Each structure stands twice: as structure tokens, then as C-alpha cells.
Amino acid sequence: MLSVHLTARADVTSALEQAFRHLLVRAYPQFTDFWAGASYWGSEPEYHLWLAEEGRPVAQLGFGRRVVGVDGQDIQIAGAGAVCVDPDWQGRGVGKRLLHELHRVLSNDLPTDFGFLQCREAVTGFYERGGFVRVPQPVRFFDPDEQRWGLDAGPTMVLAVLKGSEAWPGGGEVDLRGLPW
């Protein structure tokens, strides 16, 4: 049975950080060079949410809360990134459980209006199965690689938590006002 853990970034030990990196390398072998040296890209997460088998992480994501601009309105989100499930555990509902735990944490422990993430086209269906809906707005963010502001029109997914999806503005842009996740 998998255990569920919510760890503030500040409390991540070096052993746990190494375990996250190891998991990310296994899940994203095409980006081994990057994940061998980091457990997140862009915005440093506020928390890691992870599932473990006998203490060893087999699925994780990082997230942080922020007020962003959407079509000129202030909207509270928890932006998530580095979502992964160990290849040995994929296809068994573990990713869905991780998204369910994220919804639970944002409902109860760290009350937040919406979950938010950007992803590849190939995995939009996974997030939809986990309760996310795709929104049409392009996303303005500070690109940590290019060190400049950019606009991303790729898939953007929103999870209604404390507010319903009808409260997400319908037009304009999502302005992350900083680094992405």
C-alpha cells in the first residue's frame, strides 16, 4: 500500500531530494541531464506531494501557491510541475491517486481556489481523468532558460478546488507574474 506525504520544500532532506531526482530521471529519461541535478524546473516548489512504497517515492509533484492575473482578474492558484510516476508503477492508477491527493490537500490543508499546470498534448487526457479541465488562454511567464518573458500557447489545465470552473475567467491571458512550474 502506498503512503501519502506532503513535505515543505524547506524540509526536504538531501536523501529525499536525491530520491526525487532519481524518480524524475526514471520517469523522464529524455531529460536525464536536467533531472540528475534538480527536482523542479522554474519556480521552486512550496511543497512536494509524494506517494511512497516503504518510504521510497514512486510518484511526486511539486507545487506552489500564487495569485496570478487571468483576463485582468486576480485568481489564486497552486501551480504544479515535475509530475511523475515511476515507470514500474505507471498504468495502475497511481498518477490519478496523486492528482486526487492534490485536490484533497488544496481543499483542506492548504485551501486554494484552483490547481494549475501546463503539460504536453500527449498527457492532457491523463489530467482530464484526474478532474482538470483545459482552458484556452495563453500563459505569460518568465522563462528561466531564456531569462526573458514569454507566452506559451501549449495545453493549460485547471483543477477547480474551492471555486467552481465557472469562476475561471473565459478570455484574455493567464499572467503567471513570475516563473512557471
Ligand SMILES: CC(C)(COP(=O)(O)OP(=O)(O)OC[C@H]1O[C@@H](n2cnc3c(N)ncnc32)[C@H](O)[C@@H]1OP(=O)(O)O)[C@@H](O)C(=O)NCCC(=O)NCCS
Ligand atoms: C503521465 C503519468 C504521470 C500518468 O501516471 P499513471 O500512474 O501512469 O496514470 P494512471 O494509471 O493513474 O491513469 C489515470 C487515468 O489516466 C489515463 N491516462 C494515463 N495516461 C494517459 C495519457 N497519456 N493520455 C490519456 N489518458 C491517460 C488512464 O487510462 C487512466 O484512466 P481511467 O481513469 O479511465 O482509468 C505517468 O505516465 C508519467 O509519469 N509519465 C512520464 C512523465 C510525464 O509525462 N509526466 C507528465 C508531464 S506534464
